[in-house]
Amino acid sequence: MPDETTDAAKQLAERLQEKGHHEHASRLRAALAEAKADTLLTVREACQTILTALEAIDPVSATLVEELRMEVDKRLGPADPPPHGTH
Secondary structure (H helix, E strand, O other): OOHHHHHHHHHHHHHHHHOOOHHHHHHHHHHHHHHHHHHHHHHHHHHHHHHHHHOOOOHHHHHHHHHHHHHHHHHHOOOOOOOOOOO
């Protein structure tokens, strides 16, 4: 999700909270958190697929993909373990 869209959604959630619409603000915040996690999980899976294909034929690119995958793992944190069969 683009940063501008995320920022707008966060501002809307804050406004809803301020206006007493706590349940709606909470739902919007939960949707934002889920979208971020889903996007990161998708990027991590794509990196792993690319990494597997590149390891033997393009080690330099494979290293770059591995670095991106590790950065995604850091952002996901320990609550989101890597999919089964990854590094």
